[in-house]
Structure formats: C-alpha cells, structure tokens
Amino acid sequence: MLIVDSVSTNATTTRAGRPRSERTRLAILDAATDLALAGGAVPTVDAVASRAGVSRTTIYKWWPSTAAVLAEGLLERFHESIEFDDALPVRRAVTLQVDALVTLLRDTPAGELLRHLLAAAASDRTVGLAMLEQWLEPRRAQAAHHLERGVEQGTVRADVDPTLVVDVLFAPVYHRLVWGHAPLDHDLAAQVCDLVWPSIAAPAAAS
Amino acid sequence: MLIVDSVSTNATTTRAGRPRSERTRLAILDAATDLALAGGAVPTVDAVASRAGVSRTTIYKWWPSTAAVLAEGLLERFHESIEFDDALPVRRAVTLQVDALVTLLRDTPAGELLRHLLAAAASDRTVGLAMLEQWLEPRRAQAAHHLERGVEQGTVRADVDPTLVVDVLFAPVYHRLVWGHAPLDHDLAAQVCDLVWPSIAAPAAAS
Structure with a gap:
C-alpha cells in the first residue's frame, strides 16, 4: 500500500467550523480568482470585498489572508x-x-x-x-x-x-x-x- | 548525436569585448556573491561597488545589472x-x-x-x-x-x-x-x- 500524505481535497472545508453561506463563499472565491487572473497577483482584501459585495470582516472571519482565499478559489476554479x-x-x-x-x-x-x-x-x-x-x-x-x-x-x-x-x-x-x-x-x-x-x-x- | 542548445560555460566571457582586469572582475563578483548569500537578495550596485572598492561606473561598464553580476558570481563560486x-x-x-x-x-x-x-x-x-x-x-x-x-x-x-x-x-x-x-x-x-x-x-x- 502506498503511503500518501493525508490531504483534504474538500474545497468546502470551513476554517472555524462555522456554517457559511455557500453563495457568499463562492462569490468571495470567484472575486479573488477573477481579480488575480486579471492582475497576475494576490488581490487586496478591499478589492475582493468590493467585488464580492461583502465586508472585509466577512472575509477575515473565514480566511487568514487573501492568499488563502485565492488558493482555495484556484482549486475551485x-x-x-x-x-x-x-x-x-x-x-x-x-x-x-x-x-x-x-x-x-x-x-x-x-x-x-x-x-x-x-x-x-x-x-x-x-x-x-x-x-x-x-x-x-x-x-x-x-x-x-x-x-x-x-x-x-x-x-x-x-x-x-x-x-x-x-x-x-x-x-x-x-x-x-x-x-x-x-x-x-x-x-x-x-x-x-x-x-x-x-x-x-x-x-x-x-x- | 545529441542536439544541445549552444551555451557558453566560460565565466570569463566579457560583455563588450573590452579587456578587464581579472582581479577587479573577481573582486566585484565576490562582493556581489558575498552580499547576496548573506542578505538573501540581489544587492544594490552601491553596496557591491563599496564592498569591491570600485565605482558604479566600473560595474555598469561590464554588466547590465547587479543581477547579472550576481549570476556570474554564483557560477564562479x-x-x-x-x-x-x-x-x-x-x-x-x-x-x-x-x-x-x-x-x-x-x-x-x-x-x-x-x-x-x-x-x-x-x-x-x-x-x-x-x-x-x-x-x-x-x-x-x-x-x-x-x-x-x-x-x-x-x-x-x-x-x-x-x-x-x-x-x-x-x-x-x-x-x-x-x-x-x-x-x-x-x-x-x-x-x-x-x-x-x-x-x-x-x-x-x-x-
């Protein structure tokens, strides 16, 4: 049997166990991914919040950084x-x-x-x-x-x-x-x- | 026969065909390499010039950038x-x-x-x-x-x-x-x- 690092590929895993609105979550992931693919860099939290129509607080409640949002968004995309x-x-x-x-x-x-x-x-x-x-x-x-x-x-x-x-x-x-x-x-x-x-x-x- | 991209591995190739002082060249390469290995980044031209005891002009006469100096210095080192x-x-x-x-x-x-x-x-x-x-x-x-x-x-x-x-x-x-x-x-x-x-x-x- 092969030994493989245990890795979750479940993109819907939440960070703090708090129930998320899936629609809001996807809007944030899409916003970060769209901005990054267009700009070639990790977007700012303000840019992601603005595009997704959410507050900065909402983003930071679920993710530690926009890099983390983006990485999850890329996996989803x-x-x-x-x-x-x-x-x-x-x-x-x-x-x-x-x-x-x-x-x-x-x-x-x-x-x-x-x-x-x-x-x-x-x-x-x-x-x-x-x-x-x-x-x-x-x-x-x-x-x-x-x-x-x-x-x-x-x-x-x-x-x-x-x-x-x-x-x-x-x-x-x-x-x-x-x-x-x-x-x-x-x-x-x-x-x-x-x-x-x-x-x-x-x-x-x-x- | 293998086809290999033609690459010069001769670290003494000069940029502009101008004769160099080998001692000065090595001092500049060493300065850039020492600074980069200590600092983990491409050093500034002023830092390289100061450490090598040469002018900025001398460096720019032979290399287009400190990145180029450093790359050559790393090959030498x-x-x-x-x-x-x-x-x-x-x-x-x-x-x-x-x-x-x-x-x-x-x-x-x-x-x-x-x-x-x-x-x-x-x-x-x-x-x-x-x-x-x-x-x-x-x-x-x-x-x-x-x-x-x-x-x-x-x-x-x-x-x-x-x-x-x-x-x-x-x-x-x-x-x-x-x-x-x-x-x-x-x-x-x-x-x-x-x-x-x-x-x-x-x-x-x-x-």
Whole structure:
C-alpha cells in the first residue's frame, strides 16, 4: 500500500467550523480568482470585498489572508484539471493529469499567476502555505491516488515511492514554467510518462 | 548525436569585448556573491561597488545589472558543483551532479538565495535572463555533455532527448526547493537516477 500524505481535497472545508453561506463563499472565491487572473497577483482584501459585495470582516472571519482565499478559489476554479475517472487505465489517467497541468499553465492566465504566487511565497509564508495546501497537495494526492490504484490492480510496482514518482512526473512542468528555458510542449506529458513508466510498471505489465 | 542548445560555460566571457582586469572582475563578483548569500537578495550596485572598492561606473561598464553580476558570481563560486570528471562512468557523473545540486541548495545559503532570485525573476526579466544564462544553462550543458558521452560510449540510447532527460533529472530538486513540500533528501539524486535510467540506458547496457 502506498503511503500518501493525508490531504483534504474538500474545497468546502470551513476554517472555524462555522456554517457559511455557500453563495457568499463562492462569490468571495470567484472575486479573488477573477481579480488575480486579471492582475497576475494576490488581490487586496478591499478589492475582493468590493467585488464580492461583502465586508472585509466577512472575509477575515473565514480566511487568514487573501492568499488563502485565492488558493482555495484556484482549486475551485481549476478542479476539473485534476479529476480523472478511475475507469481510465492508470497510465492514461496520470498522463492526462500531467497534460492538464501543461495546458492550464501554458494556455490560461493561471500560468503567469502561478509564477507570481510562487514568487510571493518566497517572502510570504502564508502565501506559500496556502498554495501548498490548496494547489500542490490536492494535485499530488490525486496523482498518488491513481498510482495506488495501479498497485491494487497489479499494473504498478508495489514498492514505488509515490512522493518521488509524483515529483518526477510533475516537476518538469513547473520547472519549465519557473525558468522558461524550454517550452511547455503539447507532448511533454506523454514524453515524461514514457521516460518514467518502465521503472514503475509492475513486471507483468511492463511494455 | 545529441542536439544541445549552444551555451557558453566560460565565466570569463566579457560583455563588450573590452579587456578587464581579472582581479577587479573577481573582486566585484565576490562582493556581489558575498552580499547576496548573506542578505538573501540581489544587492544594490552601491553596496557591491563599496564592498569591491570600485565605482558604479566600473560595474555598469561590464554588466547590465547587479543581477547579472550576481549570476556570474554564483557560477564562479559554485562552479565545482557542476564539474565532474569524464573518466567517471556516465551514470555516476550525472548522479553526482544532481546530488551536488541537492547538497548546495540544502546545506548552503545558495538555496534560500536561489528561491529569492527565482522570485525576483518573476517580475524582473533581467534577473531571469541572468539566472538562466549563468545558473541553469551551464548546469544543463554539463549534464547534457555527460549524456552525450554515454551515447558515444554506447551506454546511453542514441535517441534520448537531452532537454527532456536533463529536466526530469534536475527538476525534482528545484521543485522541492520552491514548494517545500518534501525534503531535499540525501538519496534524492540516486532515487531520481534509478527511476530514469532504465529508460535511457542503451539496451546492451541496461541493468
């Protein structure tokens, strides 16, 4: 069995256990996400409050910072990019997930925004933690889920280290986004999976 | 034959073809590197000039920015971390290079500095270009050199894509530095190489 960090992917988890108005919550998440995608940075709490039609107090009641709002909003907005059917063969599901990240970062404002959020995270720990909890970990958990499915099916070796494998599969995408030394090619996901799969495929399933 | 981007790894290349005093050049590089490693950020030109005992004009005559000075200084300071003997077996040389990066980023102030330089690069193109030219590309070229050596020796498949392979080998290290989701383990380099090597080893040399 794979050991995976315990990560909640439930975007509706509330911070303080207090019941929220789901409509207000979504309005705040949408406001933060729209502003960030348009402006390429973490929006101010005043800008989010104004756009969502709520008070600053309402926002701070539920989130510690606008970075946390934004991170949750990005997960909500792009959640489909990490959800792939368990009916898909494992290698296909994982390749599609890597490719969805390539496409998201290359073809939408999310790529430039993520570069700026990672930059902000270098000097602001709250931004880093929010992005880790709401962006990276849910994505890692989904990928690890498919690898674990492969182990159960006997198509993935039982001794693979999911932390390592998920890093090796996804890191090249973030690496090219951050450094810009090579393009986010349309076949990057397939190429990375081709390179890694022989080592993680169970012997009977190797090809 | 592998196709590798043409990259100069000659740290003594001058910007404008003008002869430099090597001693003055090294004093400026050392000043910028010392200040950056101590302060975790790109130093101001005044600070570099003061510490090196030169004028601002002297610095701007040879470099477009202190980011460019710093990037060149970092290459000079940490050059040994990318130089491994051609007498080493290819897999060993590449593993040592990945491990040298892990150690450099984990155990020296270079790790925190690089995080801040990558952050600065998100909003300052000159920082990004300097880091790309003086940090990433020389390192990529060295790794590609060893892979090419493997192709010539018949231990590495002739059809490997060095851009992809170098990314997959080194990206997990930068990924963990930037996101901080997993440690820069002492065996990370060996683990990544173990995962990738079966796909790039030439059939006769596979094991």
